Amino acid sequence: MSSIRLPPVCAHASTAPLPIPSLDSLNDSQRQAATHVEGPLLVLAGPGSGKTRVVTHRIAHLISQGVPAGQIVALSFTNKAADEMRRRVTELVGPQPVEMGTFHRFAARLLRRHAGFVGLTSDYSILDPDDAGAVLKRAAKKLGLSLSHTPIDRLAGTISRAKNDLLTPETFEPRWGRPADEVARRLWPLYQQMLLDANSVDFDDLLVHSARLLTDNPDLRAILDARHRWILVDEYQDTNAVQYCIVRGLSIDHPNLAVTGDPDQAIYGWRGASIRNILEFERDYPTAAVVKLEHNYRSSANILGTADRLIAHNSRRKPKRLITAAAPGELVRIVLDSTSHDEADRIAAEIAHAISSGKRSPRDFAILFRTNALSRSLEVALRSCGVSYQLVRGLEFFKRREIRDVVAWLRLLKNPRDDEALLRVVNVPPRGIGRQSLELLAAWAEDHRLSRLDAAARAAGIPGLSKRAANALVQFGRLHAELCAAAAAPDLRIAALLEAVLNRTGYRQMLADDGVDEDGNDRLANVEELITAAQQLDDDIAARRQAGDTAASGAAADDDPLAAFLETTALVADTDIWDPTVERVALMTFHAAKGLEFPVVYLVAMEDGILPHERSLDHPDQLEEERRLVFVGITRGMHEVHASCARMRDYRGTRRISAPSLFLNEMIGSETVLAGPEAPASGNLAVESFFDEDPSGDDRFDAADFADDARAAPSAQITRQDGLTLELEDAPAAAPQRRPARANLAFATAADLAERLSGSVKPKHNLSAGQRVWHAEYGAGLLSGISGTGPRSVGTVIFDGPAGTRKFILGHGSIEPADEK
DNA sequence: GAGGCAGATCTTTTT
């Protein structure tokens, strides 16, 4: 059992004299960025270009120039990155009350202080996706919607995506041909109401409420803008519309906004991230200074050359150089294995050998894969070779039933209206309160406009409830009240509160009785682990109190240990678990590897259908995102990169035969070498046996030729902004190239955003009757008439093809003007 | 009301 560590709360202390940080270690462009003080700044930073150095030096520089540290906010993608930033800033100028963290944490605190503006109290609960899913399920049940054909995950995903696009239940328009959208639209308002009643938010709401806070309250916005006067955003290429809105809203009066990012490393498009944000930063902030960091200090020349060649295949990008002074180093190795097990065994053996020969230590290695499910065979192989590893999928700890139960208890103490938490713990350990009783309770509570907990205290008066169940509920209410009293203690220590919960609820007894469960999990030990983590947080807070730190902007949440603990447990991320100091090989997804670096990197399962993922094959935009993912993977490597695929793979319980990823082809060049039992003797990957559908007939093509083909290939398919794909049947390579759908978010100003957020601006269409139009499925046609106005207006289209005449809601965007040349 | 079993279902990436 690996131990868990919670990210520390901000360590504030502001009395130390300020050393002036030396800028000698920076190159010219780094220094230019680091010494920028006033006004917007865009830093385009390639991989390994010392971005974090620049950001930390800039923060240190700002402080040394007299900028109050409390006015600086640095937003990063993971808590890990934030911690690293904090560590390095502290190294430069000592501990500072700079607010650093993820967007979600920042938003959670903002909301904590201004919860009333969005109808919450500062004790609101943050529901993780599982809890949010459960609420959604209850909402569906209430509405009598069947979920058999629209899995809850998809609905949650649809709503999440819409929230991230700043839509509301009112402005959300189900897309044509997506039944899940329609269900989501009906479910969303009730779901939202239930969250509000429970004084709860889901992950997305943290951002959405914060954005709304800013757009709906101009005075508050101005105050916050002034308070957070210097804002730094990392990984800006992966910010989405809500995040954009928040950042924008905080930097109108004081546009000292500095963003860093790399469009070539944008890998979160599926989550609503819009490259547009970084590509059009200069339009948003015309006075922006732009600094390019193109010098790479991480990777060997061979690794960079390979990454460069690969990414050059993307059409939607700002060309960018990767400059290095490094030696060529080892060739990038592309290995074609026979089976997935061979691949895993080979890698494990190679790593074991490198370690035993003293050449490398375990933490020098990372193995990256596209999906988490791919880790299993690698784990088995590593274990059998005696190589220790850490699987960076740490959320597993917080997903354990016992951990969730205990945390739910704390949530319920903080927020008595948290129905979801109540449902989790009310009958654990069994108290004789079953489904039937809970339904009676819920119905009665609703009738009387009470939370379930308040209703429980009055259970004796609920008709239909058995005496036994009523008693149990009243008892439960008392238990809660008792523990609330414990939670209200001054100088509360979370560890102590956890102990109290465990002891008084009988949960500890229950776990002790269970002993080790069927999978060999010692559930009690896991809970103890949580207590240890809580102790660390307690100590942090105590230390801070002792230091007399009441940092200027008074981080309200931090003064409340329980709130801080809950916030932290709710918002830990996968990568936060990764511990770079531990002597283990790191196993993680390509996504999780973002921002990290390793001497040796293995990229596994690079096969068609896995990477690129089969769901992205039809969509040029998504294919490019997959390519960026590989680019990110390759550029994690400092000295060695090994990419591999297997001809036969056991995956998801079945065996599949697959061809090497087209990305492997695109990587091939003078910096790479082919190896492995399936490697063609010609030293060229592009042999017939690997490509059943050789696009060039009997032409034997070399890597360069293939590259050109690949570049042209996507023109055969078009993805539109609503996600539908257009296939040009049997399109020749020279098929007319249609422009990719424009980025989804056609807004530029905060005012525009505000309107959009409040729902007053509907998605536009710019169509008029008589116009030639295009539909992804039915092809070209004539828009013969439009009825109604606004987003709900309906257009009638007479298609040229067999589709005949059909009607469409124009606001959905399924009909677009035909751009005939 | 609780617990256990069999069958069905769906498989990306994550704050």
Add this chain to the structure above:
DNA sequence: GATCTGCCTC
């Protein structure tokens, strides 16, 4: 392969 659901029995 894993998880969830519904159904069954005690």
